[in-house]
Amino acid sequence: MIFEEADLVIKDCKILPMNNAGIIPKGVIAVKGGKISYVGDSGNAQCIRAEKVLEGHRKVAMPGLVNCHTHLAMTLFRGLAEDMTMDQWLEETIWPLEAKLRPEDVYIGSLLGCLEMIKNGVTCFADMYFFESKVAEAVKKAGIRASLASGIIETVDWQTGDKSFDDAVYFAQKYEGWAEGRITTRLGPHTAYTCTEETLGKIREKASQAGIGIHIHLSELGTTPPYIARKSNLSEVELLENQGFLDDDVLAAHCIHLTTKDITILAKRGVKVAYNPVSNMKLAQGVSRVKELIDAGITVGLGTDGAASNNSLDMFETMKIAALLQKLHYRDPTILRAREVLRAATIKGAEALGLHNKIGTLEVGKRADIILVDLNRPNLVPLHDIYANLVYSARGCDVDSVIVDGKILMENREVKTLNEEEVIKKAENQALGLAGS
């Protein structure tokens, strides 16, 4: 094929399209108008004119990673609530800190999070937090893609930010399509227990009527914490199912403590799951039965969760631990194979966010969200199995270049959209102020 002009060409790289097509050992990707205009073998391609060319020798091009669950501004709390019980973590540390958060904290914390994700090859993330418009501003500046939800929490004795239903709807409607279409929005009820039944009903109604997705924490905790009044003996999934809340527009984070009946309900309703292995292990909450979720036909993406419970936003690390934890849990090393993990972090993640028609694979017509991983590293040699090397041996710092919507956000590890030194300095100051005040 001959393409006559392109904004960007990546040449002579290995390509993992992550669709049903196989690996292209030596290929070319062309980008025009923010979309992929060509992807294929080098031998068949001839570029006439390209504004910018990236050399792909000894690199692999693959879809950018999709982080399906985080609270980006919590980068400011990294290291502040360590090795604590879940109650100490949430009630004694995180919530009091969040009560002090100002919009400018959320902005700088989100910039730091965007910077960390870009440096680690994440091109899209799903966030749920407060002052979410500030997260949107950071996303716009950083050039990354995001699905943002303003958090709704009400049944605990603690208040901060724009967390009401009305504010969340306002945010969702105002920011949908923002940042040249890179931002999509959701409604963000905190959990089935920390929102009233009435509010959950309003959320479902608004979501269905206006076509806005939902992002919620589901079945994260093994026991009901003291700060919430348990509404019934039903599981969280059953409770939401009885309220008619569950549908295929729901992104449910964690999903650890599920009964087999719960899994059947989630599958029947088409609920999408964000699996957060690192956070679930660090907070000692348990293991999501991801093998069974996938076997039931449920779409499972991967998430890092916030940096206060991870404490990193490196999705390469999350991929590895995602696989290790399932293998251990089922005592079967053949479970969640490397390619399946890579799908969970790319196309399945995109599906979980309802963005699979736009991103998640490298195909003509999709938005150009592409990362280049440098294979010329001691930890990635030899190259017997590229899927295994990417999942089990690579880390975020092996990512060489990052492209979102056709725009280069990082080249040769240099971030183009943010001043790395400045973001680091401002975030450090802001965070130390928060912790000390």
Next chain:
Amino acid sequence: MIFEEADLVIKDCKILPMNNAGIIPKGVIAVKGGKISYVGDSGNAQCIRAEKVLEGHRKVAMPGLVNCHTHLAMTLFRGLAEDMTMDQWLEETIWPLEAKLRPEDVYIGSLLGCLEMIKNGVTCFADMYFFESKVAEAVKKAGIRASLASGIIETVDWQTGDKSFDDAVYFAQKYEGWAEGRITTRLGPHTAYTCTEETLGKIREKASQAGIGIHIHLSELGTTPPYIARKSNLSEVELLENQGFLDDDVLAAHCIHLTTKDITILAKRGVKVAYNPVSNMKLAQGVSRVKELIDAGITVGLGTDGAASNNSLDMFETMKIAALLQKLHYRDPTILRAREVLRAATIKGAEALGLHNKIGTLEVGKRADIILVDLNRPNLVPLHDIYANLVYSARGCDVDSVIVDGKILMENREVKTLNEEEVIKKAENQALGLAGS
């Protein structure tokens, strides 16, 4: 204090000595004749003359990491035996590959492993393999420190390399103190089941008589594999105890399937444990009860195991997963706190190898095995808790410089002792040849 001259000075860095002294917020380390000659606050130190100065601003100096269990040359098999059952992994893939290994394969695989470890801040490792003299040569060239054991395996129908008792003793005696004293040696019986009782007896006798340590796999597998004749219904620990094999010179890797009685025996005998969380998860073997081992007073170091079952030699990753796995296993996030993990990867690892008087902390008189970690990275900001940041947020690529025995092996991420490009190319070719032939 005034020191008049030094070979190397690291100035204005944070210092984690990892002994009972606390963090030095801004300090100086001086090295002379391969040893630490000064460590303390910048304010009190004045260097008269130094051959070489490393700038430590925004960096932390800490003891180099100690990898207590690996099979270094298995880097060549990275990605070759993925997502398989343990039997398929060992019998159908790894053993047939090992039967083809030549000394030159072990040399280049070990060089690649040394390169990867140096780039990730590992300064000392314990290895058990075949053609171990080739590992020693790689260690010598790379400038790293190691405790090496020539493997002894005999009761399975498979043979390669210099694996007999006599060869192992010859190796241990010839290479002890080699590479300017950086190499110490051990005897390497494969397991309690893959060596005869007679051989285990000879190993214990030789070890006690000649003062050579032992490195063995212990209680890794949950069930007895078909290729070995189970000698009795005793646990592996009981079996070895009954033979009088266990003593404080034994480094036992894995120790997963332990009874409470086993733990008591290990504690009583002073056996040292190498905990390999990544490999244990990836091969789905189980979880070592490290909290109980530590509570029983047992010295626990951390290991990566070989790159065929990890598939990385990054001890920062191992530290994080070590902690996460214990927290999950006991469903208690307060277990194995960050500082304790960092001790396991430094001074406790040194203790496990019998090297705690030489390395493992930054103290005057100890050998200068030091790493500098760059704190000026998006994933390491803010710096609320340096132990937590190093264990949960840092990765090997955040290591800036590596010093072993006072010699700089890596500076600003550039390895000085090995030609990175050349090692990568040779290892890639050698590995592809092995897999294809």
